[in-house]
Amino acid sequence: MTHTDWPLWEVFVRSRRGLSHTHAGSLHAPDAEMALRNARDLYTRRGEGVSIWVVPSAAITASSPDEKDPFFEPSADKPYRHPTFYEIPEGVKHL
Amino acid sequence: MTATVPTTAALALGDDALVLSHRLAEWTGHAPVLEEEVALVNIALDLLGQARFLLSMAGDEDELAYLREERAFTNLQLVEQPNGDFAHTIARQLYFSAYQHLLYGQLADGDGPFAPLAIKAVHEVAYHRDHAEQWTLRLGDGTDVSHERMQRACEALWRFTGEMFQPVEGLDVDWAALEATWLDTVGDVLRRATLTLPEGPRRGAWSAGAGRQGLHTEPFGRMLAEMQHLHRSHPGASW
Amino acid sequence: MATAAAHRAGTLTHGAADTTGDTDTQQRAFDAAVAADERIEPRDWMPEGYRATLVRQIAQHAHSEIIGMQPEANWITRAPSLRRKAILMAKVQDEAGHGLYLYSAAETLGVSREELLDKLHSGRQKYSSIFNYPTLTWADVGAIGWLVDGAAITNQVPLCRCSYGPYARAMVRICKEESFHQRQGYELLMTLSHGTPEQHAMAQDAVDRWWWPSLMMFGPPDDASQHSAQSMAWKIKRHSNDELRQRFVDICVPQAESLGLTLPDPHLRWNEERGHYDFGPIDWDEFWQVIKGNGPCNEQRLNQRRRAHEEGAWVREAAAAYAAKHGTHPEGGPTDDPTAAVGGSTEGEQA
Numbered sequence: 001m002t003h004t005d006w007p008l009w010e011v012f013v014r015s016r017r018g019l020s021h022t023h024a025g026s027l028h029a030p031d032a033e034m035a036l037r038n039a040r041d042l043y044t045r046r047g048e049g050v051s052i053w054v055v056p057s058a059a060i061t062a063s064s065p066d067e068k069d070p071f072f073e074p075s076a077d078k079p080y081r082h083p084t085f086y087e088i089p090e091g092v093k094h095l
Numbered sequence: 096m097t098a099t100v101p102t103t104a105a106l107a108l109g110d111d112a113l114v115l116s117h118r119l120a121e122w123t124g125h126a127p128v129l130e131e132e133v134a135l136v137n138i139a140l141d142l143l144g145q146a147r148f149l150l151s152m153a154g155d156e157d158e159l160a161y162l163r164e165e166r167a168f169t170n171l172q173l174v175e176q177p178n179g180d181f182a183h184t185i186a187r188q189l190y191f192s193a194y195q196h197l198l199y200g201q202l203a204d205g206d207g208p209f210a211p212l213a214i215k216a217v218h219e220v221a222y223h224r225d226h227a228e229q230w231t232l233r234l235g236d237g238t239d240v241s242h243e244r245m246q247r248a249c250e251a252l253w254r255f256t257g258e259m260f261q262p263v264e265g266l267d268v269d270w271a272a273l274e275a276t277w278l279d280t281v282g283d284v285l286r287r288a289t290l291t292l293p294e295g296p297r298r299g300a301w302s303a304g305a306g307r308q309g310l311h312t313e314p315f316g317r318m319l320a321e322m323q324h325l326h327r328s329h330p331g332a333s334w
Numbered sequence: 335m336a337t338a339a340a341h342r343a344g345t346l347t348h349g350a351a352d353t354t355g356d357t358d359t360q361q362r363a364f365d366a367a368v369a370a371d372e373r374i375e376p377r378d379w380m381p382e383g384y385r386a387t388l389v390r391q392i393a394q395h396a397h398s399e400i401i402g403m404q405p406e407a408n409w410i411t412r413a414p415s416l417r418r419k420a421i422l423m424a425k426v427q428d429e430a431g432h433g434l435y436l437y438s439a440a441e442t443l444g445v446s447r448e449e450l451l452d453k454l455h456s457g458r459q460k461y462s463s464i465f466n467y468p469t470l471t472w473a474d475v476g477a478i479g480w481l482v483d484g485a486a487i488t489n490q491v492p493l494c495r496c497s498y499g500p501y502a503r504a505m506v507r508i509c510k511e512e513s514f515h516q517r518q519g520y521e522l523l524m525t526l527s528h529g530t531p532e533q534h535a536m537a538q539d540a541v542d543r544w545w546w547p548s549l550m551m552f553g554p555p556d557d558a559s560q561h562s563a564q565s566m567a568w569k570i571k572r573h574s575n576d577e578l579r580q581r582f583v584d585i586c587v588p589q590a591e592s593l594g595l596t597l598p599d600p601h602l603r604w605n606e607e608r609g610h611y612d613f614g615p616i617d618w619d620e621f622w623q624v625i626k627g628n629g630p631c632n633e634q635r636l637n638q639r640r641r642a643h644e645e646g647a648w649v650r651e652a653a654a655a656y657a658a659k660h661g662t663h664p665e666g667g668p669t670d671d672p673t674a675a676v677g678g679s680t681e682g683e684q685a
Binding site: 113117120121123124125126127128129130131132133136137139140143144146147150156157160161180181232233234236237238240241244321322324325326329331332333334 | 400403404407410411412413414415416417418419420423424426427430431433434437472522525526529530532533638641642645646647648649650651652653654655656659660
């Protein structure tokens, strides 16, 4: 990184109250305050948001794609975690 | 306040917004970083929206923007100053947005004909002020080069700041209080940016007046020539 | 394995090629994902050629957006009404925004924006040749919106289904925002076409000048396109150059009629058998010449871009120095919503 090269930030936007923040994209900024303002100008100029988070991209820890199987597969064979696993007699309500 | 539209004030405020919007739009394609392209146009678009609203209060927006001669414009000389480097643009933004924020704040609190516009615009202008403040801090307290450029820009534009507090006919504003608060506000930002508040005179020596009297600086005529040329070349045409 | 994973975790981008695992298995997994129309994501293994093709294409696309600001910005200060001025400013601003989205997408492939800009400035990466043509009258703003943006949209809509996730997502956002660009151009030309005789002539002249360069935007004919076949196999590209060009011509002919303007091609006629419009030969010599740097504005466009970058260096340095001095890195989590932070996840890719 050269001295003029600003770090990369990930931008999360809450589109309206009641919804969670969703990843909108990324941008460059010298610091957190400017990242927030740049995100406002770039990702909400059509009224797309009511709240913004910015996170330095380098601060995000991601799961490794190699670990796909050990990481996520065990959860695929536990159908009893899902409501559709259970049989309920027809006509029973509010369940 | 009378029921008729205070045309003088609508034109003065409208011209400020129109001219500054034009200057900011000149940055398009030349900004120091891509993120700033987006930020500067956002501000320019806010100002253009204000200008269209205000000019429409006084007449037809396009006739007023495109068919008046230089001497009929009553914008402040500050807003017509050429962009210069990024520091000059930021200094101009700081001075003007701090003024406009205070002015619209007062107008929004009143019940005059400008209150509806001011209530909306004061939020836009708060953001412009914040943008200018953030950049003033970074340029003032960044590198030696940026500090020097920012200090020079603040000095260069200082002599256009006194004019902002000339009372405008039709605006019910406490101008003295506005000026005092403006000085505090700008002084505070400059101090935090490690910059020195300029000491020179805040208005020119020419007693004929300045922008509010329709007296402008030379670059303004060229700006208008460019802005109005196409519209004037096709009298009566619709676009 | 788990420890190795912990070591490798921490980057969102592709970065250096992952050397773990054997390539055959990885290649098979990649091929299967592409075949099943699944998206490839930044940290997935991908063939080097796929990565290089994407970097080249996304960078070229990003460069086109930011160079493409210039011909239209040329008229912002002369826009003949305040309404048109606001529209044009918003449109050119969108182009800066789209450049930003695209540079971000490219960065997920392990290249930095600085690197890409450097390649643009030194001429090692290209941008769309269409922007090497000048905007000579106000009507050119309309012709660019109608024809150039129209051609771009025809090209871009299929890219929303591109196999590389970040590129596809950027294109979804861009296409959504660009829907107004073409319409404003068409409306502008409509007003001129039905305005004074001088305005009508201005509109016709602009369409005459922009029609053929717009057709060239789809790239060389399929039999001369060096990257097409591989890109189609990788599902980066979904339709051939000639297919898209034909689609564009078919769309434009009736639109031109509604405008009351003619397209400058005597060979243009409906072919009942093909169900398409036939059109005349494209001057590919002009196309290659402009690409090679001999267009009317190549030098001017690049010089302006370089100058803006160089003249902005002290500003970027100042902001970086300020950040270093004041250590304004984010402290703690977001303060406006503590409960969401407790939930722990950012639900990044849910949408």
